[in-house]
Amino acid sequence: MNGMMGRQGGQRSGAAAAHHQRQYSEEIPSNGRWLQSAGLQHLHPSTATSIPSLQDFNFYGGAGGGGQGLRTYRNAQRGFTGGNDFYAEPTTPPVSSRQKNGEDLQNDFSPGLLDLHSFDTELLPEMAVPGLYESSSLYHPVRDRSFDYSEPQLANNKQIGRGNALPENNLLKSFAVDKEKTSSVAKIKVVVRKRPLNKKELTKNEEDIIDTHSNSLTVHETKLKVDLTAYVEKHEFVFDAVLNEEVSNDEVYHETVEHIVxxxxxxxxxxxxxxxQTGSGKTxxxxxxxxxxxxxxxxxxHHTYRxxxxxxxxxxxxxxxxxxxxxxxxxxxxFMREDGKQQVCIVGLQEYAVSDVETINELIEKGSATRSTGTTGANEESSRSHAILQLAIKRSxxxxxxxxxxxxxxxxFIDLAGSERGADTTDNDKQTRMEGAEINKSLLALKECIRALDNDQGHIPFRGSKLTxxxxxxxxxxxxxxxxxxxxxSxxxxxxxxxxxxxxxxxxSLSKGNNPKKDILSSTLNLKESTTLPLSSALPSASTFDDDITDTWPEQNERDDSEDSYEQEKPAWKKNGKLEPHNLSSAEDKFWKPNGQTKLKDLPKSDFKKLHPDDDxxxxxxxxxxxxxAHRKQVEETMNIVKEEMNLLVEADQPGNQLDDYITRLNAILSQKADGILQLQNRLAQFQKRLKEHNVLVASSGY
Ligand SMILES: Nc1ncnc2c1ncn2[C@@H]1O[C@H](COP(=O)(O)OP(=O)(O)OP(=O)(O)O)[C@@H](O)[C@H]1O
Incomplete structure (x- = not known):
């Protein structure tokens, strides 16, 4: 849940590809009747390791492609013209010839994928995973070029953070997994990646305001005091990993997905x-x-599970x-359907059986080129959709x-649409507004589902959006x-x-044991410039409001991170063998009224979800x-009004000032202030009313 209601806190010839069309009723073509994909030949899995060399195969876009990979691809007749510096090692130019800011290092890409079919997993016996790659000769020194999409190591390793070169036998280690290891992989991992300043930002002399440390970062936000002097507010965040602008895509893979494979x-x-946000580097x-x-x-x-x-x-x-x-x-x-077992089926979705990386690359490029895009100020071809690419492992x-x-x-892998699009509600056309609303909704719902999962809630609000x-x-x-x-x-x-x-x-903040301090407005710089004007001291700083967003989240209780915790949807009352209250009044008593300051965030989601249908x-x-x-906007407007007032006062002190003019302007300013407050009060009252309708009482509301 969000905010006060629970804010706690992405063929080559000879390559194989066959696809089959899944039908809603789980009718998979039998007898191996995979449909032959145009231009793709089926290759027996066992031959997949002898994939044709990729030396002449330039993935994802033009050399110096300005990072519009996918888009470059599209613009170039959907062909792999020009090399992608990052992924096709054989065509990678020396590091020294590359620009540090990443503009010519970019390639565009867009993942998207997924399999949303019903997934019969329950009948398969659990397999013991042998030590993967016991024969180190299989993977160790021999780096098959056809498999090697590694990026060059940047020469400049300053502030390298987690960007150091991976050990050669990294995969060996990573794959040496067993059941224990499975349960040791975190349920939720949150990683932040900072991209380099791009050419446009550099041209505009925009500054890099993010400092990264090993797993934390600091945002230096420049703000204006009421006397118009500038100061810098620092916002600190801690995550599972913070990847700076020099970290390669190989290292991103290592930090995020490798251990899950x-x-x-x-x-x-x-x-x-x-x-x-758009242009931040999702694709x-x-x-x-x-x-x-x-x-x-x-x-x-082809090896361990051969x-x-x-x-x-x-x-x-x-x-x-x-x-x-x-x-x-x-x-x-x-079309999406749910079968009798509440399994999600996507009627008509095509799924390809693949046995080599090249084919997968072709499929990704094909899909990426088809994806809906538009233009934003920050990205000429911005994604307007959520793209979902899925790799499914099946077994005969x-x-x-x-x-x-x-x-x-x-x-x-989900490449979400730009997060700011949800705010696209005023300008632009109706279509854009609708896109924004849908995106907003799905991002909120996604967060809620993740929260519910991590809390082992009995009910997960999937129906909050199509995405979930x-x-x-x-x-x-x-x-x-x-x-x-x-x-x-920037x-x-x-x-x-x-x-x-x-x-x-x-x-x-949902993850087990994660209770870092967050977004602490730890200090204000340029103190010497602090204002001496009387009004300033009486005004709340903007930080007061920001603070409310992050620092008021209750800490999460430690939870059992065992495998069992995700096995199935359990009724909330069965959890921990305890009988939880069923009737609303006792739930309300217990959760809505502590300290007379109860907010929605304080309510355990398991009980809250039982109170309301997903849609509500x-x-x-x-x-x-x-x-x-709206509150945030009102604060911004208030700040602007205060600036106006300050100017008015300064003018009022000037000799020859016209009293009439002063009075008129002061009246206008005060009316504007009053209007803003009134509007926000109305909005708040409406929201409180809605909460009340849903039996969610806010003790301090006066309702
Ligand atoms: N870490 C990075 N290093 C170098 N260039 C990058 C990096 N991240 C992003 N870029 C470049 O920045 C531009 C915008 O990136 P990208 O298209 O991935 O943004 P996006 O978040 O997917 O945007 P949208 O939501 O609009 O689709 C591209 O030209 C891309 O190549």
Missing amino acids: PIIFQRVKATCFAYG YTMKPLPLKASRDILRLM NQGFQLFVSFFEIYGGKLYDLLSDRKKL VDGSGSKPPRGVGKLS EVLRDSFMGNSRTVMISCISP SGSCEHTLNTLRYADRVK LNALLLEEEDLVN
Whole structure:
């Protein structure tokens, strides 16, 4: 839940690809009747390790492509013209020739994927995972170029943070997983990635206002005091990992997804998503991940799990305006259905059986080129949709291929639409406003689902949005979630950056044992410039308001992080063997009234969800967000009015000042102030009324 209601706190010839069209009723073509994908040949899995060299295969966009990878691809006839500096090692120019700010290091990419079919995982016996790659010769020194998408190491390792080169045998270590390791992989991991300043920002002399440390960062926000002197407010955040602008995509993969790959063979469903404002690097960050993960999955399949009947499937679709479109099938409209077992099925979604990385790359490029984009000030081809790419591991039960394979685990990559689009409500056309509303809704719902998961709630609000509905089975059972928050370093993006970090902070605060201090407005610089004007001392600083957003979240209780905790939706009252109160009044007594200061955030979600249907809850969440935004706006307006007042006072002190003019202007200012307060009061009263209608009492409200 958000804010006061619970703010706690992404073919080559010879390459293989076959796809099959999933039908709603789980009718998978039998007898291995995979549909042949145009231009793609089926390759037996066992041959997949001898993939054709990628030396002449330039992934993702033009050399010096200005980071519009996907878009570059699209513009270039959807062809792989020009090399992608980052992913095709053979074509990578020397580091020295590359620009540090990342503009020519970019490539564009867009992940998106996913499999939303029903996933029969329950019938598969749990497998013991042998030590992966016991034979180190398989992976160690021999770095098959056809698999090697590693990026060059940047020469300048200053402030390297987590950007150091990976040890060569990293995969060996990472894959040496067993069941214990599965349960040791965090349920939720929140990572922040800061991109470099781009050319546009450099041209405008915008400053880098983000300092990164190992797993924390500081945002230096420049603000104006009432006397118009500037000061800097510091906002500190701590996350599971903070990746600075020099960190490569290889290292991002290492920090986020690599450790999850082995456990999806253990019936885990994992979701990795990128969140952030437009142009912050979501697509850039997400695009390489599925390929890197596929490479590792295929390695496991062809070695550790050789001849065990595993297959890898890829699907890719987008959610645009609340509707589903297949990105691998000319944006064919898809429909979501729920079967009798409450499993989500996407009718008509095409899924491709793949056995080599090149094919997966082609599919990703194809899907990415089809994705809906638009233009924003920060990104010429901005994503207007959530793109979901899914890698599903399935296994033939009888080994003969005569029966459809059953799902074992899956890895979903979600490249979310820009987080600020939800705020796109005033200007632009109706279409854009609708997009914004849908995006806003889905981002809120996503956060709520993650929260509910981490709290082991009996009820998870999937129906809050199409995105969460579609991801339902990824959130159920034994799941893992990785959130990558992408931020821009520039002063011009400060507000959006803070919003992104606060969202991430709320998600992170759900994780076990995570109680870092957050967004502490620790100090104010330029104190010597502090004002001596009398009014200033009487005014609240903006920080007072920001503070309320993050520092008032209750700390999370420690929770059991065992595998069992995600097994299934348990009724809340069955949890911990304890009988929780069922009737509303006792729940209210217990949760709404402590200290006479009860807020929605204080209510355990398990009980709260029982009180309200998802839709109502969703509507409440949106209203709450609106209220907080309106409050924020009102504070900004107040600051502007105060500046005006200060000017008026200065003028009033000037000799020859006209009293009439002073009175008129003062009257206008006071009316404006009163109007603003009145509007906010009305909004607050409306929201309180809505809460009351939903039996959510705010003790201090006077209602
Ligand atoms: N870490 C980075 N290093 C170098 N360039 C980057 C980095 N992150 C992003 N860029 C570049 O910044 C630009 C915007 O990135 P990207 O398209 O990934 O943003 P986005 O968050 O997906 O935006 P939108 O929400 O509008 O789709 C691109 O040109 C991209 O190549």
